[in-house]
Amino acid sequence: MDLILDGIIQALQLMLSGDPEVWQITFLSLKVSGIATLLSLLLGIPLGAFLALVRFPGRSLLVSLVNTGMGLPPVVVGLFISIMLWRSGPMGFLNLMYTLTAMVIAQVVIAFPIVAGLTMASFQTLNPKLRLQLLGIGASRPQLLWLLCKEARLPLLAAVMAGFGGVISEVGSVMMVGGNIKGQTRVLTTATVLETQMGNFGTAIALGLILLTLSFAVNFLLTQIQQREQIRWPKPS
């Protein structure tokens, strides 16, 4: 019990004193996972919309792939990205292994199927007549996508939350492709693993608490937007 209490006290001290290393790690986590989430939206929303709106041969296979991708094990992603990015690997000349960029790539691979899958699901709940109406009044394809996104923005927010939640809490792939290098690629999850192994439970708990707080703050913010919207949402007439 001492351990837990001491750990929490030490954790609070670390968080309040503004320990530069802890905050640098926090900032890196936010940066990597934030960028990865944004890129996943850019890739996942069009793909999800495409799968929801267009019928073509092989579609059901692709849909199954996306659905499988929603549960992609991060360590498997880490392994494949590592094999690609090692200097002895096919894309080694890019010198991306053990960089933030490599971590972003891995997290995009993890998050974009989640975003695509949820986008597809949310588009399929829209009234199909809406699309015909929009096309009828002369909407171009990008305009159509944008307008449908606006209609489906509440479930889309859930996709953002799921994508971000998936990558900020993920440890397997960032550990492998980032290397957990102190001051360079160490993020909240990998630092928590290391500090636990090293027996620095105070620091580990502090990092864990920050991770939870971050996750909560982002979800709280998005939920606020979502719920506020819900109230103003005009009743179908």
Added chain:
Amino acid sequence: MRRHTLPSGALAVLMFILTFPLNSWTGEPVNKIIILATTTSTRDSGLLDILIPVYHKETGYIVKTIAVGTGKALAMGKRGDADVLMTHAPTSEMQLVKEGWLTHRTQFMHNDFVIIGPAADTAEVRHASDAAGALKQIAEARAGFVSRGDNSGTHKNERTLWKTARLAPQGSWYIETGQGMGATLRIASEKNAYTLTDRATFLNLQKTLASRILFEGDPLLLNKYSVMLVNPARHSWVNAEGAKSFHSWVLSDEARNIIADYGKDRFGQPLFFLDPIR
């Protein structure tokens, strides 16, 4: 319906701002980067956290320290996925030097392995005559032994000891973690089991572990660290210049002073001992 939400143009600008400075912000010009593949014990002992920043400050090189087991570190060196290695498995290292994958192997420091275990010491390892005998007692008592199981330098040394004891450990009492020294020590402590560890990592983590040093001092327990270069003739992409710079800095008086003093203030004894450079 109210018009709002982020227009796509703003989103694109945001993306650009966020992604553009990714590499420049982390200061990662390619030729300034050295990948150091090393054993977990040099990191878990805390030594590299002291050495690397000093080196960076003096030379501007950014060292990417990948702390893995020695087996994996040597494999990274062989494949050219690292520039410089710091490991502790003399036989395997010399083999790779002989085959031409690595060059300039220099043993520069040592410490020793110790056998640690529960204070109760049910296998009476304390009274063992030598290290192999200690392992034999653990095996006979089926007392619980946690092995790194990761082909690391420590694991290689452990296997040498089992071989010396003419035993092939197996059974539910013999656990392989496949993890680094820190993680393995924690598991041994939690399970009241024995394990082989380098002294530096153990001392660094001791205050959070229930284990005690039970056996030490056998010449077979000597733990020799060497630094070596990945042969750029085998892999054109290796940062040979950076690797050479790091290699010679580790052997410099400045680094040697840091190594010799490391641990004195916290543990009352140094964690590593310098070897004469030949």
